[in-house]
Amino acid sequence: MAPRSAGKNAESSDKVGVICRALRRAIIEQALEPGAKLPEDSLGERFGVSRTIARHALGQLAAEGLVELRRNRIAVVATPSWQEARDAFDIRIELERLVVRQLAGKLTKAQIATLNAHVDAEDGARDGTDAVSIRLATEFHILLAQMTNSPILVRYVSEVAYRCCLTLSLYSRPHSSECAINEHRAIIAALVKGDEAKVMSLMHSHLDSVANRALVAPAPQRGRDLLDILAPYADEGESERVVKMPKVVRAR
Amino acid sequence: MAPRSAGKNAESSDKVGVICRALRRAIIEQALEPGAKLPEDSLGERFGVSRTIARHALGQLAAEGLVELRRNRIAVVATPSWQEARDAFDIRIELERLVVRQLAGKLTKAQIATLNAHVDAEDGARDGTDAVSIRLATEFHILLAQMTNSPILVRYVSEVAYRCCLTLSLYSRPHSSECAINEHRAIIAALVKGDEAKVMSLMHSHLDSVANRALVAPAPQRGRDLLDILAPYADEGESERVVKMPKVVRAR
């Protein structure tokens, strides 16, 4: 909540940053599904800025892998392939092992309190929407990364975590996140105890289980990613030759 | 060399991409030292585009951590702190272990040939400038990452490798890179042999040795990063109250 004076990257306090954060959040809360169109005009209008700024924001998000930018085409929310999702989780596991390795036994009391408070919040939001639960769970991991005081690590963990979030909305069954909360508690406990090996294996299995629960199977027989792209829209417009986008930018 | 149809990110074939690649290369070859100013006009003029495009390119590079963007201030080539450099190498080690783990024993003949050719090129460039050697060594690692066919991994390894390059120009002694070449050859051999554990430990020690050779010491008594920032300019303009930038954007 605090302004977080640590430099972060190129989007603090300016309008581009506002748009980026808003879109990121909308994406990970699945208000914007993969494949949703993001026209520069609509974005600019929605946020009260010109296309130039909206465009710049899209560029940043594309660099993070959250949106896809094709030349002369409307930007869309990224639709990672199943393989990319798998890769993202692999990378995430390694990065987060690094995080907890650096953190084991080195947490301050205040940090421990912060983490516990966050997990309590996760617990409290259990009866809310799935989207909020997912966001909070993701933010727990980012919170951990931030405690390493390594901006680079924060950036990479954040990015890859967001990316994983994105894939959850594509390939995941509606899952209960209770176990995740317990696993978060276990990780905090191990971190406090300072057992480096333990906490690394906990984190590993935690992420691995999330990945396995989420990335159920390569889908029926997905030889083409076209199927993946159409998957979210399979429940309506089945008689049309070409599937129209059910929701565009959601506002206006 | 092929157009590489794989989407990559938001900067293929457009002018922004050209500028990004040029600047990246200039930075890792140390033609642009950390702290060098990058005014939008000069960039635009140099590349024959408008400020808008130059600005966008700077945004992308900032997202990669190669340039620093401060509001209302001229963009500069990033000057990572010693700690950030250390962190970058830590992350890089983990990521590249992941790379070689996926690659061990799975290289095609063509890939092996490509790798060997690259190392030969490194060898051939040994009597060239240091900058070229460093670039080639870095590109070897990126080449490896590309062979995983994981775009995400490619992106992260590239970024972090570039970042490490950047730090080399700040904290490294002029080192001979011959040993690095031999280590590269050893890694290829182990990859071909398919010994996963061996290749991972080789990669680990390879990067670790580079890091240790490079990041010699925390510098005299760097309580302030101001010292780090001024370090590259310590050899001239010593009588001035405020140090002027020795070289601006190098062209015009």
Added chain:
DNA sequence: AGCGCCTGAATTGCATGCAGTTTGGCGGCC
């Protein structure tokens, strides 16, 4: 001489305008 203010040049922040490309739908043709 040293210090601070003040002013102009340099530079960024951002919106707008125009040109080129894609899109989607309509009408004609087979």
Added chain:
DNA sequence: GGCCGCCAAACTGCATGCAATTCAGGCGCT
């Protein structure tokens, strides 16, 4: 009826212009 080509609308790619901010140097004051 189905298919192909054309056309207008939508959208992006990019440059330019204007306002706001920073920066550098000079001037006056102490």
